[in-house]
C-alpha cells in the first residue's frame with residue numbers, strides 16, 4: 001500500500017504541508033489530505049488558499065490546486081466512517097505537517113477528537129509510521145509537547161518546521 005495521510009493543523013508553516021503533498025503526489029503516492037479548522041484558517045492566512053467548507057467541494061478544489069484526480073482524497077474531520085479511520089485499512093504512514101501543540105497533545109494523551117487524531121491513533125495501534133512536524137522545538141517538558149508523544153507513545157518525530165510568517169513566504 002502506498003497511501004499516506006497528510007494532516008495540516010493550525011501551526012505556522014502550512015506551506016510545508018502543501019509542498020509535502022506536492023512531492024508525494026509527484027512520487028506517485030496516494031495521498032489523503034486532512035485539515036483541521038485551525039489548519040484551514042492558518043493556511044488561508046499564510047498562503048491565501050481559501051478552502052471550501054464542504055468536503056466534496058474542498059476535494060474538487062484541492063485536486064484542481066495540485067492538478068491531480070484520484071490520487072488525492074480528502075474527508076471532513078468529523079467523518080469517522082472514512083476508510084482511513086479503521087485499523088483494517090490503515091494508511092502506510094501519517095505525517096502531520098505542520099503539527100500544532102494542541103494536536104500533538106491530544107495524540108499524546110490518546111484523546112482523539114477528530115478524524116486526523118483518530119488516524120494518528122490507528123497508525124500507532126497498527127504500528128505504522130506517524131511523523132509529527134511541529135513548528136515549536138521539541139526540548140520543552142510541557143505536557144502536550146511532541147516530545148511527550150515521542151516518549152509516551154512510540155511516535156517518530158521530525159525536526160521543527162522553523163518559523164514561517166505570511167511575510168516570510170511572500
Ligand SMILES: Cc1cc2nc3c(=O)[nH]c(=O)nc-3n(C[C@H](O)[C@H](O)[C@H](O)COP(=O)(O)O)c2cc1C
Pocket residue numbers: 008009010011012036037038039042045099100101102103104135136
Ligand atoms: C497565524 C497563527 C499561527 C499559529 N501558529 C501556531 C504554532 O506554530 N503552533 C501551535 O501550536 N499553534 C499555533 N497557532 C494556534 C493554533 O492554531 C491553535 O492552538 C489551534 O487550536 C490548533 O488547533 P488544531 O490542533 O486543531 O489545528 C497559530 C494560530 C494562528 C492564527
